[in-house]
Amino acid sequence: MALLELQGVSLAFGGLKVVHDLDLQVEEREIVSVIGPNGAGKTTLFNLITGIYRPQAGDIMLDGASIVGLEPHQISRRGISRTFQTLRLFLNMSVKENVMAAAYGHTRAGIFRSMLRTPGMRREEREIEALAHERLAFFGERLMGYRWDQPAFSLSYANRRRLEIARATATNPRILLLDEPAAGMNPAETHEITELIAKLREDGGYTILVIEHDMHVVEGISDRVVALDHGIKIAEGSFESVATNEKVVEAYLGLNTAATK
Amino acid sequence: MTDSTPHSSSIPASGPAVGQDEWVARHAARRLMPVGPLRTVEERLRIVPWWAWLVLFIAAMSLLPVVESSGYVRRVGFDTVLYMLLALGLNVVVGWGGLLDLGYVAFYGVGAYAYALLDSDKFGVHLPTLVAVPVVVVIGAVVGFLLGLPSRRLTGDYLAIVTLFFLQLFQTVMTNGDSAFGHNLTGGPNGILRIDPLHLFGHDLTVQHQGVFAVSYFYVALGFFAVVFVALRFVNSSRTGRAWRSLREDPLAAEAMGMPVNWLKLMSFSFGAAVAALTGTLFAALNASVFPLTFYFVLLITVYTMVILGGSGSQPGVVAGALIISPLLEMLRDPGKSRIIFFAVLIGGVGLAARRSRTLGVAAAATIAFGFAVHELARAIDASWVSGEKAGGFAGAVDHWVVHPAQLASWIPPVSYIGLIAATLLVTTLHGRLRLVALVPTLYLSAFVWENVMLAKPEPARYIVLGLILIALMILRPNGLLGERRVEIV
Ligand SMILES: Nc1ncnc2c1ncn2[C@@H]1O[C@H](COP(=O)(O)OP(=O)(O)OP(=O)(O)O)[C@@H](O)[C@H]1O
Ligand SMILES: [Mg+2]
Numbered sequence: 042m043a044l045l046e047l048q049g050v051s052l053a054f055g056g057l058k059v060v061h062d063l064d065l066q067v068e069e070r071e072i073v074s075v076i077g078p079n080g081a082g083k084t085t086l087f088n089l090i091t092g093i094y095r096p097q098a099g100d101i102m103l104d105g106a107s108i109v110g111l112e113p114h115q116i117s118r119r120g121i122s123r124t125f126q127t128l129r130l131f132l133n134m135s136v137k138e139n140v141m142a143a144a145y146g147h148t149r150a151g152i153f154r155s156m157l158r159t160p161g162m163r164r165e166e167r168e169i170e171a172l173a174h175e176r177l178a179f180f181g182e183r184l185m186g187y188r189w190d191q192p193a194f195s196l197s198y199a200n201r202r203r204l205e206i207a208r209a210t211a212t213n214p215r216i217l218l219l220d221e222p223a224a225g226m227n228p229a230e231t232h233e234i235t236e237l238i239a240k241l242r243e244d245g246g247y248t249i250l251v252i253e254h255d256m257h258v259v260e261g262i263s264d265r266v267v268a269l270d271h272g273i274k275i276a277e278g279s280f281e282s283v284a285t286n287e288k289v290v291e292a293y294l295g296l297n298t299a300a301t302k
Numbered sequence: 303m304t305d306s307t308p309h310s311s312s313i314p315a316s317g318p319a320v321g322q323d324e325w326v327a328r329h330a331a332r333r334l335m336p337v338g339p340l341r342t343v344e345e346r347l348r349i350v351p352w353w354a355w356l357v358l359f360i361a362a363m364s365l366l367p368v369v370e371s372s373g374y375v376r377r378v379g380f381d382t383v384l385y386m387l388l389a390l391g392l393n394v395v396v397g398w399g400g401l402l403d404l405g406y407v408a409f410y411g412v413g414a415y416a417y418a419l420l421d422s423d424k425f426g427v428h429l430p431t432l433v434a435v436p437v438v439v440v441i442g443a444v445v446g447f448l449l450g451l452p453s454r455r456l457t458g459d460y461l462a463i464v465t466l467f468f469l470q471l472f473q474t475v476m477t478n479g480d481s482a483f484g485h486n487l488t489g490g491p492n493g494i495l496r497i498d499p500l501h502l503f504g505h506d507l508t509v510q511h512q513g514v515f516a517v518s519y520f521y522v523a524l525g526f527f528a529v530v531f532v533a534l535r536f537v538n539s540s541r542t543g544r545a546w547r548s549l550r551e552d553p554l555a556a557e558a559m560g561m562p563v564n565w566l567k568l569m570s571f572s573f574g575a576a577v578a579a580l581t582g583t584l585f586a587a588l589n590a591s592v593f594p595l596t597f598y599f600v601l602l603i604t605v606y607t608m609v610i611l612g613g614s615g616s617q618p619g620v621v622a623g624a625l626i627i628s629p630l631l632e633m634l635r636d637p638g639k640s641r642i643i644f645f646a647v648l649i650g651g652v653g654l655a656a657r658r659s660r661t662l663g664v665a666a667a668a669t670i671a672f673g674f675a676v677h678e679l680a681r682a683i684d685a686s687w688v689s690g691e692k693a694g695g696f697a698g699a700v701d702h703w704v705v706h707p708a709q710l711a712s713w714i715p716p717v718s719y720i721g722l723i724a725a726t727l728l729v730t731t732l733h734g735r736l737r738l739v740a741l742v743p744t745l746y747l748s749a750f751v752w753e754n755v756m757l758a759k760p761e762p763a764r765y766i767v768l769g770l771i772l773i774a775l776m777i778l779r780p781n782g783l784l785g786e787r788r789v790e791i792v
Binding site: 093114117118131133138144145147148150151152155156157158162166209211212 | 533536537540541542543544545547548550551552554555556557558559560561562563569573615
């Protein structure tokens with residue numbers, strides 16, 4: 042059974058069908074890339090999986106159980122975490138606290154225990170801090186040292202993208218949804234991200250769904266590629282087969298826009 | 303095809319390499335740090351742990367009744383501690399939760415009224431303080447929670463208006479509660495009188511001792527403050543506190559990272575309300591009476607001013623805000639002191655605005671000369687124009703400079719007031735030498751309005767000076783005195 046399964050998922054804004062009758066299966070520890078031209082509905086797909094939007098038709102199942110209708114924080118606790126294409130960090134909090142905050146879902150200490158600083162609460166705090174340390178150390182020296190206590194707004198664009206990933210992994214997810222992780226990075230950093238995504242799976246055992254425009258990245262990481270256009274899955278399979286698929290080429294070159302309604 | 307993404311084109315061709323974020327980080331640190339000897343002082347002070355500061359602060363505050371025997375000053379000290387508590391509570395909602403709660407002082411009222419009903423002759427209930435205070439705190443928390451329920455899906459402007467409505471509702475209910483279903487529940491506009499003082503183990507804590515304000519209340523309030531400060535600080539550095547601040551920064555991201563945003567909003571409301579209610583018990587017990595109008599807009603604005611001026615989100619900040627504003631508002635009741643404060647703020651404000659400009663000295667000299675010239679001219683034309691009451695000292699000096707007629711024609715106050723606003727707006731739109739030329743009469747006009755219009759009405763004048771101080775401080779420190787550097791949009 043697939044870890045994540047979408048069955049006939051549809052969503053329209055007004056008359057605009059943003060995602061239409063989409064089927065998708067993602068196996069445990071698989072890396073699947075979602076590609077498609079701007080406005081194809083890729084980010085909307087992530088918003089549907091994470092519960093930010095609710096599908097108007099179809100079902101989304103995690104481990105065989107439907108997650109449609111759950112609040113986003115409940116879905117996060119069931120093991121789906123994400124990064125945002127538009128970067129939504131907690132800018133006025135420190136780098137460390139950005140990551141620590143995401144441990145909320147799998148930690149327990151209540152308000153009153155926190156007020157009393159019970160030994161159990163303090164132990165949990167130390168664990169959360171250690172977790173943040175570990176998640177940030179994944180990116181080598183870039184988010185370590187003095188940057189720990191720097192507010193997130195002082196980070197560069199590329200470091201913000203890294204921090205988004207570190208924060209997403211701090212929820213201890215099974216599935217990671219990465220929305221354009223290489224956007225805004227220079228070629229060297231893009232190359233590094235490609236390797237890091239593979240390493241994320243090695244180290245964390247995550248199942249990863251990536252939206253990416255950079256075809257070198259897509260080629261480098263994907264077990265499987267899914268191409269969307271106008272909310273419809275137009276191709277699926279290995280990178281080679283999708284990249285050479287006629288519909289995909291047309292969608293990217295914009296020849297098909299009039300035909301697909 | 304593959305590289306035609308909109309984002310890759312945003313990378314500068316030269317490439318920022320590693321330098322850019324390095325630079326940003328250092329730049330931010332540099333701006334936070336004063337240079338020179340102050341810097342080392344600040345660095346050394348950072349080693350002192352927060353609790354040591356708190357102990358020092360409480361110790362210093364405890365000395366107030368020792369060094370000052372005046373009942374009035376002690377009373378102002380007590381009120382200041384209440385303000386510090388109120389500011390701490392509001393900081394939970396506004397500073398951490400990021401929720402614009404305009405009904406906050408209603409919870410203060412809820413606490414005061416709840417204590418009044420549980421400990422007064424009103425219904426003959428006289429709970430011991432050790433029972434009443436926790437009960438009132440729970441009532442405050444529950445009411446906060448209930449108000450939060452309909453508001454939990456509301457954000458921003460909507461939340462503000464709903465909570466403001468709640469404040470109005472509280473007013474209406476308390477004012478008309480003297481005939482609710484044929485019963486007198488709240489005493490209506492006359493409030494509730496003869497409220498019990500705090501009493502522990504059958505022993506009353508008297509408010510007046512030989513006709514002078516007893517210091518016991520001051521110390522009780524200070525004790526409450528210490529407990530609340532520490533408790534909230536601990537919450538802030540726990541997972542709940544981080545979640546509150548995440549919610550303030552980006553509710554959607556917080557929710558997606560596993561934080562139950564609606565629940566956290568309710569908790570934040572509830573916590574703020576509980577602190578306000580706790581403060582309300584002290585207020586009611588000390589004054590032995592409560593009236594609806596105490597818990598209204600003026601108080602709301604005052605507490606917000608403290609939080610914003612001190613630095614929303616920073617506990618020491620909001621305490622400092624209360625510590626400055628509360629005595630300041632008291633001083634402003636006295637026209638002599640409020641005059642000094644006004645001119646200090648005016649001069650300080652102009653100085654700040656022109657920090658880097660060399661024309662400041664010119665502007666100051668020109669304004670002084672302009673004032674004397676106008677004053678002499680007025681006297682030459684009609685001596686009654688400068689025959690307003692004379693005083694010595696600083697006030698006397700001002701009187702030789704500002705035109706101050708004994709009798710003010712009725713059209714002068716509104717015209718000069720509106721003229722001042724227009725002149726101020728004009729100054730902000732002008733540049734260079736023109737600005738300087740316009741600034742001189744504007745400054746003079748503001749002194750004129752102050753001396754002739756404001757001082758005659760101390761009550762609004764108090765708050766206008768407060769507003770001026772806020773404006774001056776916002777220029778200097780946009781995030782409040784002790785607030786952390788903040789970015790709103792990036
Ligand atoms: N909340 C919304 N209301 C209305 N329309 C929306 C909303 N969210 C997305 N859309 C529309 O849905 C379409 C798909 O948007 P989406 O963000 O999913 O595209 P995308 O594939 O992620 O594109 P990109 O590559 O530019 O990120 C777009 O036409 C967009 O304008
Ligand atoms: Mg997108």
